[in-house]
Amino acid sequence: MPTALVRRMLAEFLGTGLLVAAVVGSGIAAQRLSTDHGVQLFENAIVTALALPVLILVFGPVSGGHFNPVVSLADWALGRRRREGLSGRELAPYVIAQVSGAIPGALLANAMFDQHGVLSVHRRSGWHLWLGEVVATAGLLLVIFALARTGNTRQTPWAVGAYIGAAYWFTSSTSFANPAVAIGRMFSNSFAGIAPGSVPGFIGAQLAGGVVGLGLMVALYPRVSEVAGDVVVPHEAVGSA
Amino acid sequence: MPTALVRRMLAEFLGTGLLVAAVVGSGIAAQRLSTDHGVQLFENAIVTALALPVLILVFGPVSGGHFNPVVSLADWALGRRRREGLSGRELAPYVIAQVSGAIPGALLANAMFDQHGVLSVHRRSGWHLWLGEVVATAGLLLVIFALARTGNTRQTPWAVGAYIGAAYWFTSSTSFANPAVAIGRMFSNSFAGIAPGSVPGFIGAQLAGGVVGLGLMVALYPRVSEVAGDVVVPHEAVGSA
């Protein structure tokens, strides 16, 4: 495996892990410190909106800052004809790095907060929640690919953070929108957790949302496939140097 | 109808719809999760301030990102002599797309939150609220046209979001400032809703605010009509390609 790919996997591993640590850690803190459920979710959402852009700025120049199997999959699907974006050989390493980063990310949050009891019992299922995940994931892809297509990638980190912070609230599912993060959040016995049995439904909805998002993207921006290499942000040039 | 205009209508339809979904969805979540009315409004306002810039960044390069009949009307009125901005033939399709996006946007939020009972009974009328809408809409036009006129359109999405987030609070009407959004919000049985009977008064005040805003704009920036084509953000060049 070439050094550059190892470095990109390290970036995806760390980025996804620290994203989950930020979500779970702030979830634990919110639950311990605040009583109003809305205030707890607001604290959780704003912390994520602040942390996610920084993670994209730090790790994005190495790997693109996907941190999300749906994003990697969409990038590969869009770019494969023109051989732009993620290649078929890179897709699996990306997803493996993301998922294997998400789990220790949750455990790190548990350790920092001395939180015992690992597996979540927080059930999240039902058609309205899955609809929420479809909307959340479709929207996320629109944000990422539209900004790449319109040459706005300098604004992408902040736009993605703002989007996720808002989507915590305007979707009923609090917008996981990310299979790796859903898997990581199984390992948190807090209000940010998700029971293992609820994860497949969420991942299914996220994949469906990915298809919807790509469809809308192609309708709005027919030439989107040309910019698959710049998703989430332009990368490699610096990272491999 | 040319393909490019259809695509622009799609962008206005989706942008307005998702804006209403964000406002109504976060309104429902706030009402369910928080008890303090100020905290509810704050959650609603910040979510809107985060979501609106992202929607402008995503859909603006296609259609300009108006999402608002008053903005489209003002753009047409300002630019018609110089044949800049929205033409007379495009005005109606824009407004139709906006209004017909706003309604399913509210219904999508209701569906995501499994919210029953559609029509709002939340009455909003009185001179002080209408004054709030006049101020809110005049201010919105000042933000959009001043930034276009001074070549600051890269900051427009964030400025519009910040403005609306603040105007939720400093106007008594919580700053609808948008007839399409007012119509959409009739279909929400939450604190973000507006009773159908209160909508005409709001729309009248918004149109009056539009006139005030354009008047101030011309006083401050006499050459504003030259930039009608760049409202809310520059578009078409990318969208039609």
Add this chain to the structure above:
Amino acid sequence: MPTALVRRMLAEFLGTGLLVAAVVGSGIAAQRLSTDHGVQLFENAIVTALALPVLILVFGPVSGGHFNPVVSLADWALGRRRREGLSGRELAPYVIAQVSGAIPGALLANAMFDQHGVLSVHRRSGWHLWLGEVVATAGLLLVIFALARTGNTRQTPWAVGAYIGAAYWFTSSTSFANPAVAIGRMFSNSFAGIAPGSVPGFIGAQLAGGVVGLGLMVALYPRVSEVAGDVVVPHEAVGSA
């Protein structure tokens, strides 16, 4: 009086007035909707942090976006030797526009919220509050002049908003930092108001803070006087055209 100066005075009048309307309006809303005093102040502070950058972006290209007699005075004082910045003849019109905008700004907020009883009875005095105003005003000048001096004026609107939002909290006086705003806030019978008898003390502290701020500025950036013409943001080139 030349047209350009009239237009600049209009920009200072509207900018200062809308700033006071945003502060007072959100103060009234916060007091009515929230019970926790910290939450009220937080709502008030964040709204100001969002509104102020937008006002600078809208009116700044015409007048510089001072909205504050201490800023105008400092700009004149720094630039007078090199004949940069505000001239002696422009200083009085700026201050008059600011003060005469602040008062109707407060009255507009009262009218929007149907708030009766105009004059504030909120006493604010004592050495520790005046120390707060000295720190707040000195810091504000450092932000404005340092960003002008280092060619960062594109970030000035957001930096000024962030600074004031933070200074609401880290100074004991909630950071008025502006004589015109202090005068305007006399006309608000809400927690954002200030009793007329407390205004002279605040203005004295603000002027002292202005001297401290300019002194620190010269120590850090000896060549600051060259950029007086770009305070708060570059202007006139567009506004007078």
Add this chain to the structure above:
Amino acid sequence: MPTALVRRMLAEFLGTGLLVAAVVGSGIAAQRLSTDHGVQLFENAIVTALALPVLILVFGPVSGGHFNPVVSLADWALGRRRREGLSGRELAPYVIAQVSGAIPGALLANAMFDQHGVLSVHRRSGWHLWLGEVVATAGLLLVIFALARTGNTRQTPWAVGAYIGAAYWFTSSTSFANPAVAIGRMFSNSFAGIAPGSVPGFIGAQLAGGVVGLGLMVALYPRVSEVAGDVVVPHEAVGSA
């Protein structure tokens, strides 16, 4: 001592002092005004996230805006082979300026809020808190050095502010991540304080976090040492002129 170094020390002294004043001042205000512990911490975190970028923008062009001995140490360590960044002779003056600024910064906050009783009795120790400080400090170095390495220093002030605001919540230690600030916060008898006996443990964890952060940085960006001169933001060119 050359004038330029004195000016840089003044910038580090003022920047670190005002950072501590912002943290401690907003901590005192939060404790007095809000009852919910989460709301208090949120107010404290958002104020810091708003104030820190402004301080970097104001003082950074003179000194780099380190305000933190770990940052100065890391900059020296990374750059010493190539003679980039802070030289060995400059390291001690930087650290002295930072620590001697932090203490009066806390005292200034106490004075502004008329707060009596200076030394904190707030104990903070335990392996999970120290783990929090390791994570917080490692992350801070990643943010600063990755943005310098990828030519993104214009975004550094806002990214550092967003990071610290988030890290208040996702680390159990509320992310001091700064030995000078830890020393300053001993002098605050509020919830933002730290008992003197807990400071050595925190500083040890911060130094360990510095090593972890630099190690990850070198793994991700092998050529990072070339940009030590641009940490936190590019400086001197303006400051010394």
